Amino acid sequence: MTVYNFAAGPAVLPKEVLQQAAAEMLDWQGSGMSVMEMSHRGKEFLLIYEAAERDLRELLGVPANYRILFMQGGALAENAIIPMNLAGRKAQPATVDFINTGSWSVKSIKEAQKYCTVHVAAAPADGKFTTIPARASWKLSPDPAYVHICSNETIDGVEYHFVPDVAAETNGAPLVADMSSNILSRVIDVADYGVIYGGAQKNIGPAGLTIVIVRDDLIGHALSVCPSAFDWKLVADNQSMYNTPPTYSIYIAGLVFQWLKRQGGVAAIEQANIAKAKLLYDYLDGSGFYITHVEKECRSRMNVPFFLRDEALNDAFLAGAKERKLLQLKGHKSVGGMRASIYNAMPIEGVQALVAYLKEFERKHG
Numbered sequence: 001m002t003v004y005n006f007a008a009g010p011a012v013l014p015k016e017v018l019q020q021a022a023a024e025m026l027d028w029q030g031s032g033m034s035v036m037e038m039s040h041r042g043k044e045f046l047l048i049y050e051a052a053e054r055d056l057r058e059l060l061g062v063p064a065n066y067r068i069l070f071m072q073g074g075a076l077a078e079n080a081i082i083p084m085n086l087a088g089r090k091a092q093p094a095t096v097d098f099i100n101t102g103s104w105s106v107k108s109i110k111e112a113q114k115y116c117t118v119h120v121a122a123a124p125a126d127g128k129f130t131t132i133p134a135r136a137s138w139k140l141s142p143d144p145a146y147v148h149i150c151s152n153e154t155i156d157g158v159e160y161h162f163v164p165d166v167a168a169e170t171n172g173a174p175l176v177a178d179m180s181s182n183i184l185s186r187v188i189d190v191a192d193y194g195v196i197y198g199g200a201q202k203n204i205g206p207a208g209l210t211i212v213i214v215r216d217d218l219i220g221h222a223l224s225v226c227p228s229a230f231d232w233k234l235v236a237d238n239q240s241m242y243n244t245p246p247t248y249s250i251y252i253a254g255l256v257f258q259w260l261k262r263q264g265g266v267a268a269i270e271q272a273n274i275a276k277a278k279l280l281y282d283y284l285d286g287s288g289f290y291i292t293h294v295e296k297e298c299r300s301r302m303n304v305p306f307f308l309r310d311e312a313l314n315d316a317f318l319a320g321a322k323e324r325k326l327l328q329l330k331g332h333k334s335v336g337g338m339r340a341s342i343y344n345a346m347p348i349e350g351v352q353a354l355v356a357y358l359k360e361f362e363r364k365h366g
């Protein structure tokens, strides 16, 4: 029976990528070394690094005036690194604007409060993270250092299906987006953003690598308290090798980028993601046995939280799923219920198998 892993992150990787990594584990392309054993400054690793950067740039259409940084610390470290790099563009203490749409926004807000004056420009009126406040209701500051959004709330299952235009109201403030869990899942125009960032372990590769895509003019303003290894200028000037980068994670990410190109790139995988999400949501919507809470216009294509109407059946549901090799479906503890994460590397067959199981379980217990 095929195993399908619905984990939210670290998450499923394309089987082909893992097979290639296994085949190259002891000897990367005749070098006699594992990628893990190579100097990050040696010619072999530089080939791996440069190809990964080039492929990511091509996949997302990253313009020439943006830098791609391969960092460490995950999105949570970046939640501090961003204010430390951007607040210095304004008189201190700088104001930064946040749109609060879920658990990851909340964490970003708490971290930024250490370095800036945080203004929450919008949050759901009922305090429940099941929607994105209408753009017209946002109360943006006149001159914030930046405006922060989380483009996909991994825990709550809320995703932006529009790009908020904030520049006119904010004296040209750059839009900063935490794209940890939907980067490369859909076509974006990088030029709409000042900074895009995310941990790799959702839709790119192994944990340990953090991707930052930042517009040139936003580099070089770090506060003096910013650790050197987190100063975007030092990182950019040293091709992400100011300190040792997470070499093996970059290698695997590079293999994922090549795999994604073979699938037809981001536009093609977006169509596949739309089809997978539709299959699952259509079934859940048509059933009285399962329920979802997120408003339809902002449902995530990547993370689908759902609930059994009778929560007393949760353990039986998860046990049956495990028997069918449908893994890691338990919802985040703060939300409860179930969550199916269906990232790029989840094939449609996995979603079909999940829907078949949902039906079977409903028939038996409904």
Ligand SMILES: *Cc1c(COP(=O)(O)O)cnc(C)c1O
Pocket (backbone or CB within 6 Å): 009, 073, 074, 075, 076, 077, 104, 150, 152, 153, 154, 178, 179, 180, 181, 199, 200, 202
């Ligand atoms: C997983 C996740 C994070 C946390 O990332 P770390 O790599 O654990 O720091 C932050 N934001 C979003 C949207 C996430 O999905």
